Structure formats: C-alpha cells, structure tokens
Amino acid sequence: MVPIKTMRALFLSSLLFFTVANGAVEPANADKDSLPQEDQMLDVDTIFRAMGVPYCMRKCIDPFINSTTSLWYMKDVVSQARQVCTLHAQAITCLKNDQFCDHNKIFVKASSSVQYMCATKHVLFERMEKCLNPVVDDVMSICDKQCYSRSNLTAFSQDSNVKFAATVGGNAFIVADHLGPLCSSLQCTLPCVTKKLNSKCALSGWLSLDMLMQPFDAVAVMIDQLSVPLKDLITKKIDKQCRFAVNPTRLNRIRNGDFSAFNMDNL
Template sequence: MRSTLILLSFAILFVAFIDGAVKPVHSDKDVVPHEEQMLDVDTIFRALGVPYCMRKCIDPFINSTTSLWNMKNVVNQARKVCSQHAQAITCLKKEQFCDHLKIFSKASSSVEYMCATKHVLFERMESCLNPIVDDVMSTCDKECYSRSNLTAFAQDSNIKFAATVGGNAFIVADHLGDLCTSLQCTLPCVTKRLNNKCALSGWLSLDMLMQPFDAVSVMVEQLSPPLKDLIIKKIDKRCHFAINPNQLNRIRNGDFNAFNK
C-alpha cells in the first residue's frame, strides 16, 4: 500500500508540473475550455486511482491552471491559481480520510511554495516577468515537448486501460519515461531563459519547481529497503533523478548534468 501511494504521488506531480484543464466530476461546464485545448487529465487521474473525494476538491484547482497549459497570461493568473489551491487544500482537510497522507499537498507543493513562501519575491519580479514568461514557457515547450509528451501519455492505451480498471499506479510508473525526459530538458531551459530576462528569476522558479520532487524523495527514503528497491525497479531509469536526494540537490544548485548522475 505504501509503495502504491509513493507511485501515486510521483505520478500526480507530473500533472501538477504541467497542468491542463480537466473535465470536472461536477457539471460546471463554464470552467472548461474548448475541447481542442484540453488535456485529458481525467484519464490520468482515473489511471492513478485518484478517489472521487479528492477529485471533487482538486478539479477546480486544475481548471484554474489552464493558463499554464495554454501558456497565456501566466503571471496575471497566479493569484487565481493560489486561491484555488488554498481552497483545494481546505476541502481535503474536511475530507479527513480521503488524503490523510497529504499526497496532493506534496505533489502540488510548488504552488504552495510560490503562494505562501515566495510570493513577495515573485511580486517584486512581476513587472519584469509578465511580458516574457509566456514566451519562455512556449519556447521551452517547443524544445522539450512537454505538452505533447503529456498528451501522448494520457492517450496511451496502457494508461487508458489503467483508467478503466479503477487505477494502477504501477502501470502509470512504467510509462513516465518520456515525461522525465521532458523535465530534464524543461527545468534547465526555463531556468536559463528566465535568468537571462529577469535576474535571479530562473533560480527562484527552479527552487519552486523542485519542491514536489523533494517531497517524493523524502517519502522514498523513509521506505523499507525492499519497498525502496521495488519503487526504483518500477520507475523508468530516466526518472531516477526525481527520487534521489543527492541528484536533486545538485540540480537545485544548477548542476543539470546531475540528471544523468
């Protein structure tokens, strides 16, 4: 059970990293963008076995992050994202037995870090970031295929099968490799390009984006050796950096060669 929760957290963080719009479990059609703009997060979440009680809390937050998926007006939408994230956390606290290990909180900790811990620094950089962030994200997406790989992941027949059987975190873990390749490209791309446009903003963004990986690596380190070995075997080698504290620390400090040790 514990190993499945680790894999669940590990997979959810990829959705949190590159969010898209999700068809809600409720009937509010007004928050859903046009079909051609949507990522099938619903299939991903069902493949992960995310329970209904969690979905009803987090779907409004996922829908609020469509600016990240569309890469338009990202900076100006940050406050809305922060508000919806806080509401999702509050909702989950009321559902006492839904997410008692705080998987969603850990997987979306980048948002919490930006909204609660680093918001003053981001506000100081807002005037510089606002004109350039959308272009930086779009350029890095074209170089790193983040959105196309995530879309392909959601459309994979194995992921769709996992979704139909109530979720299978191990199947999901077997198909994370291309997403990890995109991350290995995206993190240095965003960091370097933002630093070039707005001094230190790239390092601040990298620090923020590393938060969920740190959380997952801590969870893995706390496992018994047999379970830890199982996680390492099940996750694609391209993703091993995400559960290795030493590699994560080097990446956080700008050593992007650490992705491959």
C-alpha cells in the first residue's frame, strides 16, 4: 500500500504543479527592476520549499518549470510546447539517474499531464496546432481574468504561513490548509478553458481537459483503494473546494463536461 504521506505529497504536488507550472522559477541573479510587478510578487521558490521539495529534485525539474514561463506570460503558448516536452523528458531522465531522490515518482505523476500531451496525444495536438496557435493566448488571458489563477497563486506564495513552512523544510499540513483559493480558481479555469477552446477549435477543449485531469486521476485512484475510515478521514482533512480532486466519480463527471461535480460540497 502506498504510504499516506506519499499520497498527500502527490495530491499537493498535482494541484500545485497545475498552478506553479503557470509561473516561472526566477533565476537567482534576476534583475528585480526588469521584471513585471506581478512577477516580483510570485515566489515559486517559497512554494517548492514549503512543500519540502528536496534539492536533488529541484536541480532536475527547475529547468523544466522555467520553460513554462510562456504560460505565465500567456504568450506563444502553443509554439513553446515542443521545448516544454523536451525539458520535461530531460527532468524525468535526471530523476531516474538519482534513484533515491524521487523513488515514489511523485514528479512523474504530478506532471503526467505533460507526459500525456507530449507522448500520448502529441499527434492530435499537432493537427490542431494551426487553429490553436492564434487563439490560445487570448483564451488563457480571458480565463485568468475571470478565475484569478495567477493572483491567487501569487497570494499563496506570499502567505506568511506558507513562508513559515518554507523556512522549516516544508510542512504539507500547512500547505494543505491554504489550498482553497487555488482549488476555487481551478474549478473556474477548467470549464472556462474547455468551453472557450471548443468554441475556437473543435474538440480542442475536451482534449485539453482530458490532459489536465491526468494527475488528479492518479491521486484519486490511490485514495479510493484505502479503507473506508481512512478514506473518509483524508477527505475531511481536505478543503471542501478541493475534494473533487480526490474523488474518482466526480473527476469522471468533470472529464465528461459535467462541471456541476465541482460544487457538490456546497449543495
């Protein structure tokens, strides 16, 4: 059986990877005056340290995370996809070379959306690339303004409790207690991106949704295999805005376009 600590780490990593991958790992020698104000506030390093991500993993994944800056800036997202795929593969290879760094394969599972796009669905994305290229940046920008993904991520990275967790080597409980706004943004972002991409390029929204659901599926399946008392305990400990992410039935409904499954806890 997979340890509870590992499942908790995978859940946090999956959720935070979805949002952190929309940011950039700021170089140590970055010129603060040359960065936009919003990027001065985003502290990805604090987020990773608060999660307790070890240095051996950071040295492997930081170049890949840094390659996703196009998502944060919402510029040339489609054209940057190949570079993202290449650096993701390099990160996986790097971690394999250090077998003791991520033996539970948390990064592999948390970033499975990227692997799914790069290895499994790349042919479909290539067919849609011509249609997607001129519209994706605007869709992401519109959905961000509606869903506050970047502002909520920035606020999370600046939260005093999260910063404290970073200074003590990471604390999953503290991080988990502050995920509500990020889950709220996710509940808004997935339907927004899905519907708007479908309206611009047929079926592209469903393909994107399918890709983005991959890491949550891995967590939900593991939790669903636990005993009922333990599963109930984990569910109760998670912010109600995040509970959809550990429920296979709800995830399947969301994957099939029933976005009301996000809000079952509020009924």
